[in-house]
Each structure stands twice: as structure tokens, then as C-alpha cells.
Amino acid sequence: DGGITQSPKYLFRKEGQNVTLSCEQNLNHDAMYWYRQDPGQGLRLIYYSQIVNDFQKGDIAEGYSVSREKKESFPLTVTSAQKNPTAFYLCASRDRKGSPLHFGNGTRLTVT
Amino acid sequence: EDKVVQSPLSLVVHEGDTVTLNCSYEVTNFRSLLWYKQEKKAPTFLFMLTSSGIEKKSGRLSSILDKKELFSILNITATQTGDSAVYLCAVYMNRDDKIIFGKGTRLHILP
Numbered sequence: 325d326g327g328i329t330q331s332p333k334y335l336f337r338k339e340g341q342n343v344t345l346s347c348e349q350n351l352n353h354d355a356m357y358w359y360r361q362d363p364g365q366g367l368r369l370i371y372y373s374q375i376v377n378d379f380q381k382g383d384i385a386e387g388y389s390v391s392r393e394k395k396e397s398f399p400l401t402v403t404s405a406q407k408n409p410t411a412f413y414l415c416a417s418r419d420r421k422g423s424p425l426h427f428g429n430g431t432r433l434t435v436t
Numbered sequence: 437e438d439k440v441v442q443s444p445l446s447l448v449v450h451e452g453d454t455v456t457l458n459c460s461y462e463v464t465n466f467r468s469l470l471w472y473k474q475e476k477k478a479p480t481f482l483f484m485l486t487s488s489g490i491e492k493k494s495g496r497l498s499s500i501l502d503k504k505e506l507f508s509i510l511n512i513t514a515t516q517t518g519d520s521a522v523y524l525c526a527v528y529m530n531r532d533d534k535i536i537f538g539k540g541t542r543l544h545i546l547p
Binding site for chain 1: 442467481484524526532538540
């Protein structure tokens with residue numbers, strides 16, 4: 325079955341540690357996106373990538389980093405510079421330009 | 437600054453009622469507007485609207501776009517408890533391939 329896999333579902337980290345969230349898709353989609361969701365905030369765009377080896381900052385990129393070395397993978401690193409990292413993180417992908425996004429099931433990150 | 441505003445943020449109705457959810461936007465280089473339903477985790481796609489005045493319909497759900505007044509509505513008729521969810525509106529921008537979301541409307545249907 326084609327889809328987007330995010331792992332792990334739940335992640336706990338101590339403050340000051342970097343952590344990497346995984347996102348893999350087998351849909352052969354060109355573009356991939358990372359969003360953050362906080363209660364009452366909707367989805368806010370962190371980074372996105374339209375093609376391999378290229379990515380753009382979204383609206384809240386500070387404290388995050390990404391890479392796109394393979395078409396099917398778009399990992400997100402939450403660095404210690406991110407002030408409030410505790411949130412629900414959603415990864416999405418789309419086929420051709422203009423197509424709707426398909427979402428993974430998300431990773432809930434808790435930093436204490 | 438590009439923005440998408442949804443209203444109301446929260447809504448509680450009884451089963452069988454009809455609801456209308458609103459989405460207004462101010463963005464540069466509009467391409468399309470999308471509606472999603474989020475129950476637990478992954479938002480699921482409902483509609484994509486690109487042209488004004490053309491209603492999209494799927495069962496009890498329908499949506500329409502007004503590109504002159506920069507808004508869209510999502511209607512749900514004869515609501516059921518399974519319609520309880522967060523409904524998200526998003527705008528796809530042509531220039532840089534960005535897709536930005538509103539804060540969502542949390543809909544709760546009482547049996």
C-alpha cells in the first residue's frame with residue numbers, strides 16, 4: 325500500500341537535545357512538506373521541498389533543519405535552538421504541482 | 437502577509453443540524469483552496485476549489501469558492517456524530533508552491 329510513514333508516533337526528549345523525526349513516502353511524489361500543529365493554532369509550515377536536494381523555509385523555520393537526499397525521504401531535525409519544540413508534527417507530500425497534500429499520521433514530540 | 441482565517445473556531449450542534457464553516461483568505465498569487473477533515477491524526481482531503489461559483493459536492497458535504505470576495509464555505513447537512521472533527525482550510529499559492537492553513541474549526545456533533 326502506498327502512503328506516508330512517520331516515525332516514531334511518540335517521542336520524548338530532554339531539553340537541549342537535538343531530535344530527528346522521520347518521514348518516508350512510497351507514492352513517488354515530488355514535493356514534501358513539514359507542518360507543526362499546536363492546540364488552537366492550525367497547521368504551520370516549517371519547511372518544504374519541491375525536488376531532491378532542494379528545500380525552502382516555511383513560516384516558522386527557526387530552530388529546525390531538513391535534508392532531501394532521496395525523493396522518498398524528508399527528515400526533520402528539531403534543534404536545541406527551537407524554543408518551544410513540544411508539538412504534533414505532520415509530514416505531507418503531493419504529486420504534481422497543484423495536487424492536494426497527502427498526510428502521514430504524525431509524530432507527537434514532548435520535550436521536558 | 438499571507439493569511440487564512442477560519443470561523444467559527446469552535447461549533448457545537450445537534451445531530452441532524454446543518455452547519456456552515458467559513459474560510460477567508462488574503463494571499464498573493466492564489467492557485468486553489470483546499471478543505472481537509474482531521475479526526476485524530478492525519479488530515480484527510482475533502483475538496484479542492486479553483487474556480488468561483490462552482491459547487492463541489494460529496495454526499496452531505498458541499499463547498500463553494502468566491503474569488504472576488506476571497507472566501508469559501510463548507511456546508512454539512514444532516515450532521516452525524518461521525519462528522520465531529522477539526523475542519524481545516526488551506527490555500528495553495530502559485531508563486532512558490534507554499535500551502536498555508538487556517539487555525540481550523542473544531543466541530544462537535546451532539547447525539
